Amino acid sequence: MVVDDHPMWREGVARDLTERGFEVVATAGDAASAVRIAKAVRPNVVLMDLNLGELSGVDATLMITGELPETRVLVLSASGEHDDVLQAVKAGASGYLVKSASAEELVEAVNRTAAGDAVFTAGLAGLVLGEYRRMAAAPDDAEDKPQLTERETEVLRLVAKGLTARQIANRLVISHRTVENHVQSTLRKLQLHNRVELARYAIEHGLDSEPEAER
Amino acid sequence: MPAEPAVPGTKVIDDPVAPLWRGVVALRIVTFLFAAGAVIVQQDEYERAWLAWTVLGAMAVWSAVTSRLYSTDKGRKHWIVIVDLLLTCGLMSLSPLILSDKQLLEWNTPLITTIWASVAAVAAGVVGGKRWGFTGGLVVGLSTYLSKGQMSVDLMRDITLLAGAGLVVGMAATTARLSAVRLAQALRTEAATAERERLARSIHDSVLQVLARVRKRGLEVGGEAAELAQMAGEQEVALRALVAAAPTESTVDGEVDLRPGLQLLATPKVQVSTPATQVMMKSGVATELTSLVREALSNVDKHAGSEARAWVLLEDLGDEVVLSVRDDGPGIPDGRIADAEAEGRMGIAQSIRGRVASLGGTLELQTGPGEGTEWEVRVFRKGALT
Structure with missing residues (x-):
């Protein structure tokens, strides 16, 4: 499923994927219909643009991954790797790709996302690394802050320095699979923490009763 | 008035x-x-x-x-x-x-x-x-x-x-x-x-x-x-x-965000990774670090071949800031830097080392034939260039 507010991109990406043997089950041009359609068609992978207008791709990602645990979201964004990308990843996206990536890179990323792997660019690794450090440095609620293990930090730094999973495996003398697991685990901890935080916020502000309540 | x-x-x-x-x-x-x-x-x-x-x-x-x-x-x-x-x-x-x-x-x-x-x-x-x-x-x-x-x-x-x-x-x-x-x-x-x-x-x-x-x-x-x-x-x-890159605004105490300057160095072959939050440094130090990275990148251009890609990573550890520049070029053969230094040539040797030293930071260099080159600069927040 392809979500993008730009028709040219939506059609282009859908065509690229269809040409390479993927089945594009649906497309959507805004966040609200993306969530609605995703719930109906239950795609394996959602390619999500972040700039969708009123409701952002981050909101859509949060809702889709929250309701459809089997569906994975791959963020495809033209903007720089900044706060919105980090927010999307915290909201449950399992990877990120710049829009200018080649068709081959896109195919590989979709395949990896479908297989449950995280798609990490060096830029995203830098953001995630920064986020863990920001949380570690923040003085508030120290108890349940997610932390990286030493190995995870090491792996993430190497990803941020542009090494491929294979190069990292060689350098650290661990298996390729282990590298993937470390990377995924850094994401999962961040997402879990984010959900807990959101739930706590919702309970504190009395927003937890009716998820459909907002008009 | x-x-x-x-x-x-x-x-x-x-x-x-x-x-x-x-x-x-x-x-x-x-x-x-x-x-x-x-x-x-x-x-x-x-x-x-x-x-x-x-x-x-x-x-x-x-x-x-x-x-x-x-x-x-x-x-x-x-x-x-x-x-x-x-x-x-x-x-x-x-x-x-x-x-x-x-x-x-x-x-x-x-x-x-x-x-x-x-x-x-x-x-x-x-x-x-x-x-x-x-x-x-x-x-x-x-x-x-x-x-x-x-x-x-x-x-x-x-x-x-x-x-x-x-x-x-x-x-x-x-x-x-x-x-x-x-x-x-x-x-x-x-x-x-x-x-x-x-x-x-x-x-x-x-x-x-x-x-x-x-x-x-x-x-x-x-x-x-x-x-x-x-x-x-x-x-x-x-x-x-x-x-x-957000506009570089200095705060009242003369600190600037280090990220925008670095982000402008990005090209199709150079990836710049930073945290999502500001990395505040004294503006003098920030300028030095940015031009240092620029120097390292132009060095990549000159010596690692036109096909080489490079990655810049900025990390904020609280009391220190770590900047890494890595390329996937052929690497610098053993002794080349020492040779250059001995010959008194400018370039990486004097420029990068001298700058890092004057910032009170440390420099680590990892390289080897076929392994690319990686510079890692660590600068402490306190006691840095005044």
Whole structure:
């Protein structure tokens, strides 16, 4: 499923994927219909643009991954790797790709996302690394802050320095699979923490009763 | 206050000291009533009562004139305040002619201008700040002394109060003007930021999307289209970096965000990774680090081959900042850097090492044939370049 507010991109990406043997089950041009359609068609992978207008791709990602645990979201964004990308990843996206990536890179990323792997660019690794450090440095609620293990930090730094999973495996003398697991685990901890935080916020502000309540 | 806006097309914000001017006008009216009361009470004892009434009339006219002048921007001028001071002192100096010697020397009767005279000193403070206020107070005080003809404890007290009041009002006026300037500055920055965000959004929604698409399709089509695609790609990355890089604003203590400068170094072959939050550094250190990275990247360009890619990673560890520059080129053979250093050539050796040393940081270099090159610079936040 392809979500993008730009028709040219939506059609282009859908065509690229269809040409390479993927089945594009649906497309959507805004966040609200993306969530609605995703719930109906239950795609394996959602390619999500972040700039969708009123409701952002981050909101859509949060809702889709929250309701459809089997569906994975791959963020495809033209903007720089900044706060919105980090927010999307915290909201449950399992990877990120710049829009200018080649068709081959896109195919590989979709395949990896479908297989449950995280798609990490060096830029995203830098953001995630920064986020863990920001949380570690923040003085508030120290108890349940997610932390990286030493190995995870090491792996993430190497990803941020542009090494491929294979190069990292060689350098650290661990298996390729282990590298993937470390990377995924850094994401999962961040997402879990984010959900807990959101739930706590919702309970504190009395927003937890009716998820459909907002008009 | 400048009557013309400094930037054409903008509006002059209301005079920040306008409330103080209104205070001056109110003070002038109240003190005039006081002076009038004093004349009524004292008139029987005066040497020349007719002159007292004449001076009071002049004070009434001048009070009306200045009340009008000080109520508009046009009248709030230094020279008008000077005229005010001189006129006040002049009227005051007629006191020896009005008051009898007994009143003047023994009974301690107020001079004809009484506390009405203090208003000119206060106005001086409002128009020119603390120096003007202090000086205005002294001038009025001195004139009081000259009119009385002798010094006394009471007179000392009056002079001190006059100079002090002028000083304090002057400080208040300066503070009000400064905060108005700061507020205007903050509003400008906010407007610029909002405009920038609007631009970034629209660039993102249109130009970037098209460039990315052109690049992608062009590469797929190949041939001449691929060349165009490459150019589009370069512009796309440059534009994205520009849009992403927030304007570098320094804080009050001279710190800047290190990220924007680094993000501008991104090209299709250079990936710059930073945290999502600001990385504040002293602006001198930030500039040094940025140009250091630029140097390292141009070194990659020169020595690692045109196909080499590079990654820049910025990490903020709280008390130190780590900058890594890695390339996937052939690496620097053992001893090459040492050779270059021995030959006294500039380039990496002196430039990078020297710069890191002067920042009080450490430099680690990892390289080897076929392994690419990796520089890791660590700079401590405290005790860094001052």
